[in-house]
Amino acid sequence: MLTEVSSAPIGILGAMKEEVAGLLACMESVREVHVGMRTFYCGRLMNREVVLVISRIGKVAAASTVSALIHQFQVSEVIFTGVAGSLRPEVKVGDIVLAKRLLQHDMDASPLMPRFEIPLLDITWFLTPDLQMQQAEKALQDVINDADHHRLLTDEVLQRFQMTQPSFWIGDVISGDQFVSSHSQKKELQQLHPTALCVEMEGAAVAQICYEYQIPFTIIRTISDNADDHSEFDFPLFIKEVASRYSVEAIRRLLA
Ligand code: ADE
Numbered sequence: 001m002l003t004e005v006s007s008a009p010i011g012i013l014g015a016m017k018e019e020v021a022g023l024l025a026c027m028e029s030v031r032e033v034h035v036g037m038r039t040f041y042c043g044r045l046m047n048r049e050v051v052l053v054i055s056r057i058g059k060v061a062a063a064s065t066v067s068a069l070i071h072q073f074q075v076s077e078v079i080f081t082g083v084a085g086s087l088r089p090e091v092k093v094g095d096i097v098l099a100k101r102l103l104q105h106d107m108d109a110s111p112l113m114p115r116f117e118i119p120l121l122d123i124t125w126f127l128t129p130d131l132q133m134q135q136a137e138k139a140l141q142d143v144i145n146d147a148d149h150h151r152l153l154t155d156e157v158l159q160r161f162q163m164t165q166p167s168f169w170i171g172d173v174i175s176g177d178q179f180v181s182s183h184s185q186k187k188e189l190q191q192l193h194p195t196a197l198c199v200e201m202e203g204a205a206v207a208q209i210c211y212e213y214q215i216p217f218t219i220i221r222t223i224s225d226n227a228d229d230h231s232e233f234d235f236p237l238f239i240k241e242v243a244s245r246y247s248v249e250a251i252r253r254l255l256a
Pocket of ligand 1: 083084085178179180181199200201224225226227228231
């Protein structure tokens with residue numbers, strides 16, 4: 001669906017090994033390049049040149065990885081795929097969220113600047129470019145419509161995560177260097193950012209670097225937990241069994 005305007009590769013990131021493992025298995029002619037304690041997998045996916053990399057967790061790790069993708073691999077755009085904790089009762093485990101706006105919820109340079117504003121950039125919410133929104137919306141809607149859960153996931157996994165037909169959400173995503181795992185943390189974020197659908201640890205950092213270098217970006221998240229006292233429960237299993245499979249479906253449709 002993305003229009004190939006140049007031979008520049010597309011950068012694809014996930015924060016954890018399990019999140020990108022499925023994509024790596026689908027790649028062809030893979031060449032490994034080691035830079036800055038990361039392995040960049042250069043190759044072809046769905047007949048497109050891509051560079052796939054594990055960013056590691058958190059805003060600094062994600063920002064430095066995106067910088068390397070831009071400067072060392074000259075990517076033409078960036079796609080981040082991973083998981084997030086829900087901040088809304090109606091956004092359920094297994095749902096997919098496409099970020100339209102992203103904010104860093106732990107940025108606070110007040111009283112020098114308003115809380116949450118990125119210093120000297122005058123930006124609080126980063127916006128996903130329109131074209132990327134349109135392409136990703138179509139691709140993810142297809143993933144949801146075609147999601148044959150019983151082909152993609154075992155009955156045991158569906159039951160364990162109490163998953164039914166997933167929903168697709170578009171809206172605000174907030175990022176910070178915190179795994180949100182208590183009711184009080186969650187409540188505070190909900191009060192401060194009532195429009196946010198979910199919380200994660202990298203998206204708004206990726207958006208900031210892409211904004212600064214004018215590189216189009218797309219941030220896709222599968223809801224893995226409810227960002228409360230049970231959020232670490234079964235987290236690794238969810239990533240391996242559910243999120244990595246959704247990532248493959250989403251990216252394949254986006255690149256097709
Ligand atoms: N990513 C997935 N779940 C999360 C949570 N509860 N907090 C922050 N990032 C997450």
